[in-house]
Amino acid sequence: xxxxxxxxxxxxxxxxxxxxxxxxxxxxxxxxxxxxxxxxxxxxxxxxxxxxxxxxxxxxxxxxxxxxxxxxxxxxxxxxxxxxxxxxxxxxxxxxxxxxxxxxxxxxxxxxxxxxxxxxxxxxxxxxxxxxxxxxxxxxxxxxxxxxxxxxxxxxxxxxxxxxxxxxxxxxxxxxxxxxxxxxxxxxxxxxxxxxxxxxxxxxxxxxxxxxxxxxxxxxxxxxxxxxxxxxxxxxxxxxxxxxxxxxxxxxxxxxxxxxxxxxxxxxxxxxxxxxxxxxxxxxxxxxxxxxxxxxxxxxxxxxxxxxxxxxxxxxxxxxxxxxxxxxxxxxxxxxxxxxxxxxx
Numbered sequence: 001x002x003x004x005x006x007x008x009x010x011x012x013x014x015x016x017x018x019x020x021x022x023x024x025x026x027x028x029x030x031x032x033x034x035x036x037x038x039x040x041x042x043x044x045x046x047x048x049x050x051x052x053x054x055x056x057x058x059x060x061x062x063x064x065x066x067x068x069x070x071x072x073x074x075x076x077x078x079x080x081x082x083x084x085x086x087x088x089x090x091x092x093x094x095x096x097x098x099x100x101x102x103x104x105x106x107x108x109x110x111x112x113x114x115x116x117x118x119x120x121x122x123x124x125x126x127x128x129x130x131x132x133x134x135x136x137x138x139x140x141x142x143x144x145x146x147x148x149x150x151x152x153x154x155x156x157x158x159x160x161x162x163x164x165x166x167x168x169x170x171x172x173x174x175x176x177x178x179x180x181x182x183x184x185x186x187x188x189x190x191x192x193x194x195x196x197x198x199x200x201x202x203x204x205x206x207x208x209x210x211x212x213x214x215x216x217x218x219x220x221x222x223x224x225x226x227x228x229x230x231x232x233x234x235x236x237x238x239x240x241x242x243x244x245x246x247x248x249x250x251x252x253x254x255x256x257x258x259x260x261x262x263x264x265x266x267x268x269x270x271x272x273x274x275x276x277x278x279x280x281x282x283x284x285x286x287x288x289x290x291x292x293x294x295x296x297x298x299x300x301x302x303x304x305x306x307x308x309x310x311x312x313x314x315x316x317x318x319x320x321x322x323x324x325x326x327x328x329x330x331x332x333x334x335x336x337x338x339x340x341x342x343x344x345x
Contacts, residue, residue, distance in 0.1 A: 044221060045342060046276050048083035048251065049076065049331075050241045052283035052290060053108025055323045063137045069114035070141035071324045076115070077144045079331040080227045083246070086111045087235040089283055089290050110134050112234050119229045120160075120195070121149045123179035127162045128195060148220070148228050152179060158220045158228075159200055165192040173211050182206040186214045197228075238287075238305070239296040241280070251278040256287050256306035257330050259321070263314045266333045271308075271341040279334065280306065281323050 051072065059065035076084055086108045105113065113134050118141065120128055129135065143149065148160050161178035163186075168175045173185045178198055184206065186198055197220070199213040220226040235241040245251055253274040271277070282290055287302055303309050312330040313321055321329070 044218070045274055046082040046247065047080075047338065048085060048245075048276065048278045049081050049327070050085040050087055050235070050238075050278060050280040051111070051323065051327070052089055052281070053086050053106060053111050054089045054283040056107030056110055058284060058322070062134075063140075065110065066114060066137040066141065068324055069111055070118065070138075072111070072327060073115050073118040073144060074142065075324075075327045075331060076230045077119075077146050077227075079335070081230050081331075083231045083233060084115055085233045085235050085241050085278075086115070087237060087241050087290070089237075089293055105134055108234060112232055114138065115230075115232045118144055119146070119232065121179060123152070123177070124160060124162050124195065127177070127193065146229050147226050150179060152181065155200070155204055157200055157224070158215070158226075159198050161186075161196055161198050163190045163192050163194045163196060169209055170211055176212075180206060185209065185211050187211040188214050190214070237294045237296060238280075238290050239294055241278070245276070245278075247276045249275065251276045253308075254278040254280065254306045255308040255310060255334075256280050256282075256302055257310055257312055257326060258282055258286050258288070258302065259311055259313075259316070260286070260288070260302075261309040261311040263311050266312075266336050269310075269334075269337040271334075271337045273341055273344045277338070277341075279330065281326055281330070283323065 056065050056068065059068050072084075075081075088106065088108045113132065117125060117129055117135060117138055122143070147156075148158070150156050150159055159178040159180075161176040161184070164175040164177055164183060166175050166183075168185050170185050172189065173187055174190045175183045176186050176196060176198060177183050178200075184198065184200075186196065190196065196214045197217045199215045199219065201210065201212055203210055216222075217228055220228045231246075233244070233246065235244060242250065242254070253272060253276075255271075255278070257280065280287060282288070291297055291302055291305055292300060297305065299305050312333040313326065
């Protein structure tokens with residue numbers, strides 16, 4: 001009875017998550033899922049990382065700030081992170097980035113914009129991102145080279161695309177630019193300028209008027225285990241990081257990182273089986289300051305806010321470890337414990 005109940009709860013959770021699917025902020029209609037697909041989606045755990053936007057203030061120029069953001073984007077991709085949450089330190093400050101604003105941005109808004117830009121395949125960026133001062137130096141950053149960043153000559157079972165204004169030969173469909181020599185037709189009528197994931201099918205003939213299918217951005221991982229990029233979310237404070245979690249039921253396990261945290265060898269660390277894991281990093285003054293400045297948070301002790309509070313780099317030689325450095329160190333530290341937890345799923 002216990003197993004049946006747990007499975008039913010997982011199916012209900014997956015169904016709820018599939019009702020509104022977004023790809024980095026762009027909503028599109030979901031295809032109806034078969035029951036076995038819902039089951040598979042329900043079994044795939046996620047790992048989220050929370051990073052304070054205030055780390056940008058440590059950069060002395062826009063170019064250095066861009067490089068810092070690029071390091072974070074590389075780390076998220078290398079370690080297959082599903083969601084990046086950029087939060088403001090003070091509960092009363094900050095706002096989400098406006099797509100059409102060319103004014104100077106807060107650190108959080110800047111990080112959100114750069115991370116979203118870098119996660120987007122190169123052939124879609126011009127259509128999805130208007131010119132902006134914050135993007136001035138992104139051209140110098142190394143590419144993420146994620147699996148969904150396919151080249152023009154590459155064929156894959158799925159491709160990211162953007163819907164076009166041009167009328168489709170099929171009145172019940174939409175033309176989509178998927179980065180190939182020709183646009184493809186999908187089997188839905190969608191607003192232009194929407195980012196979608198397209199199932200390309202087995203027929204590689206782009207000259208044939210074949211309607212291809214728009215699917216959830218989670219489909220490549222569900223079907224083939226292929227990492228398909230990270231989502232980016234803005235949070236006004238630590239409370240919002242937790243309360244605005246897009247997954248039903250929220251994060252069921254959370255870890256805070258700090259030099260003041262508990263020291264446990266990676267090989268000795270046991271992370272319980274999880275559906276949605278959150279790993280949080282502090283800013284220039286650590287997680288302690290972020291928690292202290294959050295007026296919405298009753299608990300002011302870090303150990304009361306997170307299930308685990310860890311020092312992932314003990315015996316450091318430098319008096320300070322920059323957040324972008326801590327992210328790489330910590331995500332490598334968590335690889336073995338996370339993999340052990342996933343084996344128990």
